[in-house]
Amino acid sequence: QEKPHKALVMAKEALALRLELEAPPLEEARSCLLLVEALAGVKKVRRGLKAAEECLNRLKKVSDRAHVYGLVVVATAQLKRDHPELALTATDEAIDIAREIGDKRLETTLQYLHAEVNVQLQSRQDALEAAEDACALAEDLQDKKEEGDAECLLFSLLARGTLDRPSLLKGLKSATKARELYQKAQYRLGEAKALVHKASILGVDSAPTSAEEMLSVAAEAHDIFEEQEHIGGQSAALQLVTEAQLAKENFDEAASAAKDRRAIWKGLGCRKEEGDAVLQLARIHLGSTDYDAAEKHGLEAQKIFQEVGDKAAESVACVHLAQACLKKMSNEAEGETKEALASSTYRASAERAMRAVNDAITACRHLGSKQLRAGALFWRAQVLGFRGRLEEALRVVVDAEKCFESIQSGSAMVQCKVLAADCLAGLKHYDEAKEVADQAIKQASGLHDRQAEGQAKSCLERIEKAEKKSKEVVAPPVQAAIATEAAAPEAQQAAGAAAASAAVPEKKGLDAAQATKRLMA
Secondary structure, eight states: OOOHHHHHHHHHHHHHHHTTOOOHHHHHHHHHHHHHHHHHHHHHHHHOOOOHHHHHHTTTTTOOOHHHHHHHHHHHHHHHHOOHHHHHHHHHHHHHHOOOOTOOHHHHHHHHHHHHHHHHHTTTHHHHHHHHHHHHHHHHHHHHHHHHHHHHHHHHHHSSOOOHHHHHHHHHHHHHHHHHHHHHOOOOHHHHOOOOOOOOHHOOOOOOTHHHHHHHHHHHHHHHHHHOOOOOHHHHHHHHHHHHHHTTOHHHHHHHHHHHHHHHHHHHHHHHHHHHHHHHHHHHHTTTOHHHHHHHHHHHHHHHEEEHTTHHHHHHHHHHHHHHHHHHHHHOOOOHHHHHHHHHHHHHHHHHHHHHHHHHHTTTTTTHHHHHHHHHHHHHHHHHHHHHHHHHHHHHHHHHHHHHHHHHHHHHHHHHHHHHHHHHHHTTOOOHHHHHHHHHHHHHHHOOOOHHHHHHHHHHHHHHHHHHHHHHHHOOHHHHHHHHOOHHHHHHHOOOOSSOOOOTTTOOOOSSSHHHHIIOO
């Protein structure tokens, strides 16, 4: 992660030693996998594939089982090259061989890879079927730990998709079952991992009692991880404790947990993880309306991520920074009026907000992440809209909506439509504004997203009032409405797939499964 070239030298040496010692096929395959990973770390994925194919040619001459190991290495190398369709071919062949030799344990492991490949192919249903096959195979083996692992795989796949109510309940069931299986296997780390999964699902649930239960489950997970001296697990549990306290609006307790998490990584010198904790502190301060502290921590997180070269996380930090500046602007004025521009503090906040959203877009420009780009564009449109640059804001939010549409983020598209409608109303295009707002209401209703539907209806009411008033006097500015409109969870998460989600302060809600995906998957 930090010294990829040194890792490559070590991986080459490890494989050479394995070959020299004529190590068993599994050891050779493991060493070759390390080499593939190391080559990918220095952007030499073609050489990684060549090494994998050479490994396969050696191993398939040894035995059927060794042949399977070689195919796994090749599939991994194809994934590194972003060729999941070729990885699927290798994985299918490996599964066929495992079935022929009747090795259910080996087939179970291969189903894990099969699920991951299908995720890369965006075939979620096939991935879920592979996970369910793994669960059935593990049950046949009567291995409680293996069953727990399979249930955790199923959970992670459910968590990656859109968590509608049926998926949420299914994920909660998988996490609960995994914990029971790990308890029977007396595997404490697995038990804690399952608790983290359960807590993350509870964080997505909007039921009033979920935050309290989430806090209890996350605290129990933390105790086990602390007992087992598992640093990553402690951090994941603390992150969820923080989110639960934030949902309950216990801002001091949330900040305390986030600071504990930061202290863990700071003591180990892990800057990237420390930056993630700092980013969570920024989000807490946004929720508590301490916007000066939010801006301070957002800026600190940005500098940390710049230092470690994490562009995705840097983009998210910039979005947090922009949100803090935008809130300071809206506290000082209801729009960019002459009176507002006469204030040096307003002008400074406006300049920092614009710089932050532009930096957010720049940071994620070459990452190929439509999710990050969509989130950054959305917040740039927010800042432009507040500053009265409505035509430009409208163009930007339309681009953001297209990005969200390409990743099927429906609720975030609703938020974009709401912002676009506000901009159109500000430009006095009332008929078009009402049409866009009506589209937002229908889309939110189809998604069963009550929060987004309520915001879309409020937007339509604002437009109708503004139109009515425009026939009497000059229409009121809509910039304040743009700045204070809360974004949907998808719009928040869009700005943070590799780090904590870009949250909106009004929501005071939860990030969906981030700790699970990053630290516990």
